[in-house]
Amino acid sequence: MKKSLSLLLGASLLFIMTGCDKKEETQESKMTYKLSTAEVYEQMCAKCHGKNAEGNTEKKGPALNDQTIQELRLGITDIKMGGSGGHSSGTEHEVMEHNMKKIIEKGMDYDTDAMAQYIHDNFNKK
Ligand code: HEC
Missing domain, CATH: 1.10.760.10 (Cytochrome c-like domain)
Incomplete structure (x- = not known):
């Protein structure tokens, strides 16, 4: 139970982090005028x-x-x-x-x- 919870936590953390990365990418491409x-x-x-x-x-x-x-x-x-x-x-x-x-x-x-x-x-x- 504990293990799966931390796995879930880790997975969602990864998700959040990759989500952030993507956001930064689009923001950067927006910066070229x-x-x-x-x-x-x-x-x-x-x-x-x-x-x-x-x-x-x-x-x-x-x-x-x-x-x-x-x-x-x-x-x-x-x-x-x-x-x-x-x-x-x-x-x-x-x-x-x-x-x-x-x-x-x-x-x-x-x-x-x-x-x-x-x-x-x-x-x-x-
Ligand atoms: C179609 C006419 C028009 C164009 C094109 C235009 N403006 Fe304006 N601008 C206005 C009017 C009218 C106001 C005052 C009313 C308002 O705030 O909407 C204003 C207000 C402003 C203000 C706020 C001034 C204050 O005293 O608060 C700024 C800053 C500004 N414009 C910058 C720009 C920039 C930068 C551009 C070009 C990317 C631009 N404007 C293009 C008509 C225009």
């Missing part, structure tokens, strides 16, 4: 947020060149994860959420941290 962050920004974000992240009133895209790296990171992660997650912008986020889906569909996925860094390093005016 077709386009560079700069290309994605130019092609996907600039039309609403401006070529230099100065914002575009016509498209209602807010300026991103006055945000800190933390704000950008939070905003971008939030958008990418598709959750308004109790953030103040509430329903407005749907614009970006919807767009994010399109972005991913088009194979224009990007790394959120890299995007925040890119916008901050290139466009921040402070």
Whole structure:
């Protein structure tokens, strides 16, 4: 009885471990993006947020060149994860959420941290 229990435990442990391995693999393959962050920004974000992240009133895209790296990171992660997650912008986020889906569909996925860094390093005016 004891033996079979530890066997079962061992087996499920192995299962959990291999399960983890698989997850890591898919996450890694997800990390290879077709386009560079700069290309994605130019092609996907600039039309609403401006070529230099100065914002575009016509498209209602807010300026991103006055945000800190933390704000950008939070905003971008939030958008990418598709959750308004109790953030103040509430329903407005749907614009970006919807767009994010399109972005991913088009194979224009990007790394959120890299995007925040890119916008901050290139466009921040402070
Ligand atoms: C179709 C127009 C459009 C496109 C394309 C677009 N955005 Fe936005 N974005 C908006 C609008 C409108 C808002 C404000 C409302 C909202 O949060 O949904 C916003 C909000 C944001 C915010 C939060 C700003 C804040 O002050 O909280 C970030 C960060 C952001 N966008 C980054 C990006 C990035 C990065 C891309 C490209 C991958 C992108 N956006 C593409 C329209 C767009």
